Amino acid sequence: MGLDISVMIADWSWLGEVHPRERLERLRDAWYADETGLWRREESAVEGEWEQPGGPDGAFFDIYEFRGTCGSFKAHFWAGHRWERVREHADPEVRTGLDTLLCGLIWDGPDGEAPHTDPGFFTDDPTLFYGVLLARSPDSVRELAATWEQVRPRLGGLRGAFTEHAAVPGARVGHFDEFTDLMEDWGCVLTEATRRGWGVVGLSE
DSSP: OOOBOEEEEEOHHHHTTSOHHHHHHHHHHHHTOTTTSGGGOOTTOOTTSEEOOOSTTGGGEEEEOOTTSTTBSHHHHHHHHHHHHHGGGSOHHHHHHHHHHHHHHTOOTTTTOOOOBOTTSSOSOGGGOTTEEEEEOHHHHHHHHHHHHHHGGGGGGGHHHHHHHTOOTTSTTOSHHHHHHHHHHHHHHHHHHHHHTOEEEEEOO
């Protein structure tokens, strides 16, 4: 799991107006816009904040800087692993909500087969969307954001179970506060995308 991930929200009126086979190219062209694109963002980007890229299409997507991840997918992977250790000890409502949320975003689920991309978002041909780790339409985002709002006030109740069954001091997402920070950051992404009616995309660099 040496991947990096850039999580962004994208204006659906801009991205969705082209054929699914052309959407990833459109997004990448805007991302790599010469001299001004997202890939040239400053190393000093503030964690826990949004950053808007330059370029002619920069107004159509924003990137979110997750706290404590340095842009790596490893933290997201390990959050799913920690959840596997604690989920059987969680309140049923919390378990159902976090299962739905994490399966929709970063976790492969208990059977290892949870999809993180909506069918037809880019294309149904997997050979044409290399590097796509996450792709959720505005409808999917609204559903996930609603799930987050149900789970968020109950997260604190997991502290004891996490500490007993999933904590690994010094490891990635090895402390409960690191786990909740990551969940809250995903909640921020989903909430803002829902507010704008945008989709969510995660791309490896």
